[in-house]
Amino acid sequence: MISIIIDATIRAGTSILYATLGEIIIERSGIINLGIEGLMLIGALSGFYTTYTTGSLFLGVISAVLIAGIAGLIHGILCTYFKGNQIVSGLALTMFGIGITAVLGKKMVGQTIEGFKRIEIPFLSKIPVIGNSIFNQDILVYLSIVLVFVITFVLYKTVWGLNLRTVGENPYAADVAGINVTAYKLWATFIGSGLAGLGGAYLSLAYTPLWIENMSAGRGWIAVALVIFASWSCKRALFGAYFFGGISAIQLRLQAMGTTISAHILQMLPYIFTIVVLIIATIKLEKGYSSQPESLGLVYDREDRK
């Protein structure tokens, strides 16, 4: 049973994990992107449509990342060149995503594709209890775990990552140091939005290989909350995404096994934890430490440089 729950947890958490990683990259550059939910839908539909027409899952994934990335750039450009309000622009992006996918996806409703299959990793999948649940997943699950470490490495061990974090903490200082602030913000938005799109594509190509309007069903918002929960750390995002996924998997299984614990109590848990984390973060902030990028949500204007 433990093996089954771990398996369900990973699969339920993967799309949230992609979206959370995406949002972390974007927020590291100082931009809040509330358009994640819309980007996930754009990714889910582009992935499904491409795979449906070409028969290739690989092309589906590529198109999900590219199209969601480009859609995310709308937000990036509004927040940099036009100095727009990031909250308003992000919300607009979500509404845009929901609307445009509803209209363009009409013909895809009721169509089916062959989704990603599980790939068993030899030897590792034979480890008792955890082997079959962790090392017998589809390729997108493996990729998401690899990305956690790759992104952590890039953010903390490369010049590009250092520059990106500087832009998010203090764009004025970054600008003085000769870093192209706008370019970094745009790249971060493009890559992060692409990852959110990949999270959506995980739903429409692997988890439930179908297209239905609004199929992300609020996962994008959970991702936005998870970034705070994970205090902008990719490894904690991995834990957080599986925590959210796991609670859902466990409460459904407890029901199937016939327990009498109310599902509502279990479904509240992740949100209670988010509140607890927020309180801890606030206390830390008062003491002078915070993991939140300093310039998050602020418009960078060179003319305002102090």
Add this chain to the structure above:
Amino acid sequence: MKKFFLLFATAIFLSLAFSGFAKEIKAGFIYVGPVGDGGWTYAHDLGRKEMEKLPFVGKSTYIESVPEGSDAERVITSLAKKGHNLIFTTSFGFMDPTINVAKRFKNVVFMHCSGYKTAENVGTYFGRMYEPRYLSGIIAGSMTKSNIIGYVAAFPIPEVIRGINAFTLGVRSVNKDAVVKVVWTQTWFDPGTERNAAESLLDVGADVLAMHQDTPATLQAAENRGKYVIGYNSDMRSYAPKGFLTAPVWNWGAIYKYVAQKVNDGTWKSEQIWWGMDKGAVTLAPISDKVPAEVVKKVMTAKEDIINGKFQVFTGPIKDQSGKLVLEEGKTFTDGELLGMNFFVEGVQGNLNN
């Protein structure tokens, strides 16, 4: 250019005039979801198109994804103002908005789906979905080998509970040992969660799944593990070509045509329509050829009996989950009792306090 406009205006005037004289019914529909949901709203829209085929019915209007609550009132009002004389509101949450708007448009006929409030110009309509649910239960009970049947359900409300109970009675009519395990998803519409719930039932040994949800995710979960599955809302066999057994489905067209006819004849009166298989408002989708002939025969006999009124799904003796007798032998529930059903029958394993 002027000539062109004149011609254009004349054309519009003529078409308006003709449509005004030739067609008596101008119907409007308020949908809670998108037409492309493949489920609830999709089924209503098929009914709307069916109704449009009547000679005296003009082109109808529909508005999708209208949120339940006060915003609905504005949308219904706008339809009434634009000259629609027959308005269908197709979700429970539109009940109060419909009643409120109806007070101001006395010459418009309103029909509200699944509610209980009526007025002089407001009627209600719904289908006895529990009848085909019972039939699908017969099939599930005959096809299960593990004697565990899984049921993915949205919310513990009477409509869903009634369906689960009818289904279980069907299962138990052919297989006394089978149990129906229920998992609540607390959502009508979330493919990911529905899939997860379906898999949780397969994990505890279910080999036939049924569901009361708006997406086909349950079907995919069953198909993926090589198990049988029963759909809902509309024929969803494309999602589970191997495992699909059948599906209880809506046929709203039957009710829509009836109402349009009544309004056209001028004989319409406010009533509460709750039609079953006898009038074709609900039915069972074609049964898969994997189901043995003798089972299909049993289903067809039960169907005949329900249609002829010889048999009612909820006929005593019926015991609840704890084994207490809730309906004595030979008795049946009233419509009121059916509409307020809030207990599980014997054979259901699930928690109603969820």
